[in-house]
Amino acid sequence: MKIFSIAVVALTVALTLCPALAADPTASIPTEGKSNTLCPISGKPVNPAITMEYEKLTYSFADNDCRAKFKTSRESSLYQRLGGKAAIDASVEAFYVKVLADKRVNHFFEDINMNKQRRKQKEFLSAAFGGPIPWIGKDMRKAHANLPGLNETHFNAIAGHLKSTLEDLKVKKELIDEVMTIAGSVKDDVLNRPKAAR
Ligand code: HEM
Structure with missing residues (x-):
């Protein structure tokens, strides 16, 4: 019991003194005018001299290897190939115009704060x-767990709106295919059914 108490005290002190040990997912994300304290690649405390600008934010890294890995991931990401933040923000705006005009699915959003959504x-x-900022919201199963009657027809309608939005915006077919594969990968979670065998 005594050993357990000592361990708890030691852990509390360590978490207080060492931000790297505290499980704060936002510590690896910079905000405007404020750099991240944990490396987005290694999770270790950053060296403030090793930085990179990306979409007007300054990312700091633990070492040069992490910086190089981050740079390569950004350059190869579907996110960047689609056009980055501006392109994705514009697509989502146009996507919800279609969703909210569609009687098959718009009732699901009746009581939802659409700015937040x-x-x-x-x-x-x-x-x-593959954007630089990790998702720290609900997982897709939890996010859609309280939507009675949600079924495959609804999912396909939503996925169809995503696809036609990207087509309207003249996104290349190969990129749209990649987007739709990713959208399809959350289908079982959104519909709260067991994961299909792969
Ligand atoms: C590719 C498929 C889908 C994706 C990527 C997706 C993504 C998301 C995300 C990110 C959220 C917010 C989660 C959070 O609060 O942290 C959400 C919530 C929601 N989604 Fe989806 N969704 C998909 C399919 C659907 C479908 C098919 C419907 C219904 C037709 C739907 C209706 C909703 C509603 C109503 C909410 C708000 C739930 C609430 O706040 O209680 N989604 N979805």
């Missing part, structure tokens, strides 16, 4: 497409 969808899709 648009923001969350932008953040989720950005992360899912």
Whole structure:
């Protein structure tokens, strides 16, 4: 019992003194004018001299290897190939215009704060497409667990609106295919059914 108490005290002190040990997912995300304290690649405390600008935010890294890995991931990401934040934000705005005009699915959004919903969808899709900021909202199963009657027809309608939005915006077919594969990968979770065998 005594050993347990000592361990708890030691852990509390360590978490207080060392931010790297505290499980704060936002510590690896910079905000405007404020750099991140944990490296987005290694999770270790950053060296403030090792930085990179991306979409007007300054990311700091633990070392040069992490910086190089971050740079490569950004350059190869679907997120960047789609056009980054501006392109994804514009797509989500146009997507919800279609969703809210569609009688098959718009009743699901009747009591939903659509400003919040648009923001969350932008953040989720950005992360899912390999953007620099990880998704820290609900997982897709929990997010859709309280939508009675939600079924495959609804999912396909939503997915169809995502696809036609990107087509309207003249996104290349290969990129749309990648987006739709990612959208399809959350289908079982959104519909709260067991994951299909792969
Ligand atoms: C590709 C498929 C889908 C994706 C990527 C997606 C994504 C999301 C995200 C990111 C949220 C916010 C989660 C949070 O609060 O942290 C959300 C919530 C929601 N989604 Fe979806 N969704 C999908 C399919 C659907 C479908 C098919 C419907 C209904 C037709 C739907 C209706 C809703 C509603 C009503 C909410 C708000 C739930 C609440 O706040 O209680 N979604 N979705």
